[in-house]
Amino acid sequence: MRKITIAIDGFSSTGKSTVAKQLASALGYVYVDSGAMYRAVTLYAMQNGFIDADCLDAEGLVAQLDQIKIDFQFNKDLGYAEVYLNGSNVEKAIRSLEVSQCVSQVATISEVREQLVKQQQNFGKDKGVVMDGRDIGTVVFPDAELKLFMTASAEKRAQRRYDELIERGDEVTYEEVLKNVQSRDHIDSTREDSPLSMANDAVKVDNSKMSLNEQFEFVLKLSQEKIKA
Numbered sequence: 001m002r003k004i005t006i007a008i009d010g011f012s013s014t015g016k017s018t019v020a021k022q023l024a025s026a027l028g029y030v031y032v033d034s035g036a037m038y039r040a041v042t043l044y045a046m047q048n049g050f051i052d053a054d055c056l057d058a059e060g061l062v063a064q065l066d067q068i069k070i071d072f073q074f075n076k077d078l079g080y081a082e083v084y085l086n087g088s089n090v091e092k093a094i095r096s097l098e099v100s101q102c103v104s105q106v107a108t109i110s111e112v113r114e115q116l117v118k119q120q121q122n123f124g125k126d127k128g129v130v131m132d133g134r135d136i137g138t139v140v141f142p143d144a145e146l147k148l149f150m151t152a153s154a155e156k157r158a159q160r161r162y163d164e165l166i167e168r169g170d171e172v173t174y175e176e177v178l179k180n181v182q183s184r185d186h187i188d189s190t191r192e193d194s195p196l197s198m199a200n201d202a203v204k205v206d207n208s209k210m211s212l213n214e215q216f217e218f219v220l221k222l223s224q225e226k227i228k229a
């Protein structure tokens with residue numbers, strides 16, 4: 001069976017990773033969460049004093065980029081690969097609101113993007129990959145056979161992210177989470193390098209009113225059509 005590349009882009013908390021994991025598991029493909037890579041670099045920056053209050057020392061961080069090793073290791077119990085930063089599992093730490101509040105700034109740094117994009121292209125060199133992010137269909141895999149662009153209202157997305165954070169025991173308010181979602185939308189779509197935008201040949205999936213199951217059936221059908229094409 002022919003293997004394809006599936007690129008999933010869209011605003012934050014639109015359920016990109018949920019649909020990407022479902023597709024990867026149904027098709028036997030590798031799932032790569034590119035946002036986790038930007039989050040891991042952000043965590044490194046926080047742990048090493050390059051982010052202090054609201055200030056980011058981009059030059060200092062760029063000078064240490066070659067010391068940041070990011071890997072994914074498949075976790076059988078979870079059914080997907082977890083992210084490792086310099087050998088430590090950081091899957092939980094990178095999802096905190098603190099990291100979410102700084103990651104969009106880190107993702108504006110061209111040197112960071114250049115390094116992560118190279119690694120992402122390498123992950124996908126043999127096809128059979130589902131990757132989600134902001135620039136996958138436009139920059140990382142412009143020739144991907146299937147490109148999806150996910151969207152939903154900011155309020156709906158904030159509610160989903162808030163529920164996730166509360167479930168894992170974080171102390172956050174819905175208003176804080178909504179503010180973060182809106183601020184990330186703004187930074188991600190207005191940055192100079194690789195801003196979030198829908199590729200001309202992407203299929204738009206607005207899931208504000210779709211159930212998870214409906215969404216999965218829809219994207220699975222699209223994938224199967226592309227594989228057969």
Ligand code: DC
Binds near residue numbers: 034038133135188
């Ligand atoms: O998908 P996520 O929310 O985990 O992504 C975290 C941040 O990383 C997001 O605010 C923008 C950035 N990002 C990016 O610029 N390019 C990508 N391919 C993936 C994420």
